[in-house]
Amino acid sequence: MPLDLQEHLQALCAAPAPSGHEGPVRAIIQDAWAGRADKLRTDALGNLIAVKRGSGPEPRRSIMLCAHMDEIGLIVAEVREGFIRTASLGGIDYRVLLAQPVLVHGRRTLKGLFGAAPPHVARSRDKYPAADDLWVDVGLPADEVSALVRVGDIITVDAPAVPLKGDYLAAKSLDNRLAVAVVTLCLDELARRDHAWDVVGVAAVQEEVGSYGALAAAYQIAPDMAIAIDGSWGVQTGVGDDEGFRLGDGPTIARGPNFHPLLVKALHAAADDLEIEVQIEPTPGHSGTDAWEIQVSREGVPTGLIGVPMRNMHTPAEVVNLRDVTRAGRLLAGFIAGLAPDFLDSLAWPEAATSKERDA
Amino acid sequence: MTDVLRELCEAGGISGDEGEVRALILKHLEGHVEDVRIDALGSVLAVKRGTGTTGLRVMAAAHMDEVGMMVMGFDSDGTIRFSAVGGLDARILPGTRVLVGPDRIPGVIGWPPVHLNRGQETMPIDRLRIDIGLTKREAAQKALTPGDPIIFASAFEVLGPTVRGKALDDRAGCASLLKLVQGDPFPFDLHVAFTVQEEVGLRGARAAAGRIRPDVAFVLETTACHDLPQDPDEPDQTTITRLGGGPAITVVDRSMVSDPRLVRHLVRSAEAAGIPHQFRSPQHAGGTDAGAIHRAGAGVPSAVVANPCRYLHGPYAIMSIADWENQAALLRAAWQTLDENVLTRR
Numbered sequence: 001m002p003l004d005l006q007e008h009l010q011a012l013c014a015a016p017a018p019s020g021h022e023g024p025v026r027a028i029i030q031d032a033w034a035g036r037a038d039k040l041r042t043d044a045l046g047n048l049i050a051v052k053r054g055s056g057p058e059p060r061r062s063i064m065l066c067a068h069m070d071e072i073g074l075i076v077a078e079v080r081e082g083f084i085r086t087a088s089l090g091g092i093d094y095r096v097l098l099a100q101p102v103l104v105h106g107r108r109t110l111k112g113l114f115g116a117a118p119p120h121v122a123r124s125r126d127k128y129p130a131a132d133d134l135w136v137d138v139g140l141p142a143d144e145v146s147a148l149v150r151v152g153d154i155i156t157v158d159a160p161a162v163p164l165k166g167d168y169l170a171a172k173s174l175d176n177r178l179a180v181a182v183v184t185l186c187l188d189e190l191a192r193r194d195h196a197w198d199v200v201g202v203a204a205v206q207e208e209v210g211s212y213g214a215l216a217a218a219y220q221i222a223p224d225m226a227i228a229i230d231g232s233w234g235v236q237t238g239v240g241d242d243e244g245f246r247l248g249d250g251p252t253i254a255r256g257p258n259f260h261p262l263l264v265k266a267l268h269a270a271a272d273d274l275e276i277e278v279q280i281e282p283t284p285g286h287s288g289t290d291a292w293e294i295q296v297s298r299e300g301v302p303t304g305l306i307g308v309p310m311r312n313m314h315t316p317a318e319v320v321n322l323r324d325v326t327r328a329g330r331l332l333a334g335f336i337a338g339l340a341p342d343f344l345d346s347l348a349w350p351e352a353a354t355s356k357e358r359d360a
Numbered sequence: 361m362t363d364v365l366r367e368l369c370e371a372g373g374i375s376g377d378e379g380e381v382r383a384l385i386l387k388h389l390e391g392h393v394e395d396v397r398i399d400a401l402g403s404v405l406a407v408k409r410g411t412g413t414t415g416l417r418v419m420a421a422a423h424m425d426e427v428g429m430m431v432m433g434f435d436s437d438g439t440i441r442f443s444a445v446g447g448l449d450a451r452i453l454p455g456t457r458v459l460v461g462p463d464r465i466p467g468v469i470g471w472p473p474v475h476l477n478r479g480q481e482t483m484p485i486d487r488l489r490i491d492i493g494l495t496k497r498e499a500a501q502k503a504l505t506p507g508d509p510i511i512f513a514s515a516f517e518v519l520g521p522t523v524r525g526k527a528l529d530d531r532a533g534c535a536s537l538l539k540l541v542q543g544d545p546f547p548f549d550l551h552v553a554f555t556v557q558e559e560v561g562l563r564g565a566r567a568a569a570g571r572i573r574p575d576v577a578f579v580l581e582t583t584a585c586h587d588l589p590q591d592p593d594e595p596d597q598t599t600i601t602r603l604g605g606g607p608a609i610t611v612v613d614r615s616m617v618s619d620p621r622l623v624r625h626l627v628r629s630a631e632a633a634g635i636p637h638q639f640r641s642p643q644h645a646g647g648t649d650a651g652a653i654h655r656a657g658a659g660v661p662s663a664v665v666a667n668p669c670r671y672l673h674g675p676y677a678i679m680s681i682a683d684w685e686n687q688a689a690l691l692r693a694a695w696q697t698l699d700e701n702v703l704t705r706r
Contacts, residue, residue: 092474116452121644164467166494237435238471312473316455317455
């Protein structure tokens, strides 16, 4: 069945699945990947791992594609007088949650919102209230709330995806469901193309709380090479082109200590061949993505990162350009289809070659 | 039961652009009133004939407009500059979904990622932008015109005993007034006014009262409520009203001292009929159309009956369905026994 990217992304984003509670989104991904991979399994932490076998000779090399499927979310910390105090799961920005609608996943799903004092009674409009002073209101009497909601229940923002003009889509959780969609697109294209390498697609859990899913997945898979896919900061009001990347100008290829320089080079070469516009994302240290953990898994893994520029990251209104998502999928598929069985040799450090010559 | 309320809340009508709400009001008034007119400002005025027991000219008002925003211009990147229409706290805007312009184009209000934006306190509204997916100023100029309305994109939801929605202020009052108009006649001719521009200074009510010239006026409103768990080190905010405590009778607010004879009559009527009610605490800011009506002409004794709503002037407020139903019930009870005697000074 042909893949409708917007529909796929909207379904992915609609799933309420913060770190550690990825079940609802995993089910959707399982359905999307089932027909596009040879083998699917869910590991001990909840990572969904899809293997699509390559045509190269045994022992075949494998490339791991890592897209985290968890979203930032909240967890019930206290129920008092029918109102709910929250703690965060991942990098929540409480400022942007003021007055936002949420879903409280208690014994049944309750619609509510983060209550904001109206201007009539607001104590100060000069600063944001502390997280401790914010309460979720589900509009029910206190005894009913106590019966339905417990400490530890999860809360997600209630923000359906909204197609904007052009190729833009606004939704919650585009970080990082967009990357899941990139992997789906890649698997979909590879179904019609020959590729020598095994491809292992991972929908990883718990990135937003410390990349714990990717850590465990990389250990099990022991890939020869890995590419993480994640959102990048987009240029927007308040974020200049010194900090972000333009939406619509293509995915980014990150460069810095987290990434194997020759893999970065090979990705750029693939983008050139495929005539896909890409941007360079200089990353001086921790990339803030699963790539950071994967790179140092076991004996070390040559790792790359494809970014998709996104506005309003970590808000209920993340915005991406769908063409950038499509291009990232095409880039990965084209890169993988072009991998020779002995591609790994081309990642050998140039200094190693010269020292060998010297030894000889 | 809440169908009309849903329809009214989901309609867009910032101050000065109440057309969509006006059309709904006119539709629901049809067959229940006479002398329907739209005045010079856009308020809907009509008369519900009474039994003629008393010749008192009674005015009842609810405002059609809602707090929202207006398109002010466009940046070179195609994003939209905007300003508040009515009392909006800019802190609640980032990350919010909106509908822009007469075609209700979906958009979102941006906010830089937290990673690049720690420590940022409030961002003034003139630095916030709306993204509708256009990337050039020229494209935005083609799609929209400065002055176009912007409303919250908020679906109306029933949450059990409460409802959650935008514009409950004051579509809840409009819906109550429609219910009263659609019911049995009162002892007097009831002059109803669905007013415009309350949120920018009680403008519609002033002109409406100028035309109706009532002897006495009732305003059907919503009022602030913040009965959340309180910080023990701060003044208690729960005193203003409590959700589920019944409709709130205003004794005094920033715009008016309610006429004590009317307040007494409302309380006695509520007690006689066993209708829950409460008093809105005078300690908090806020005013209503009554602030304009009571000063109209030679002066008009006025009172306000308001539904407590949490989170007014935002994308979603929460209101008790029982409070809302009791607003109409209380006024119905009070109006059935309203005559000149109520206004007699002792």
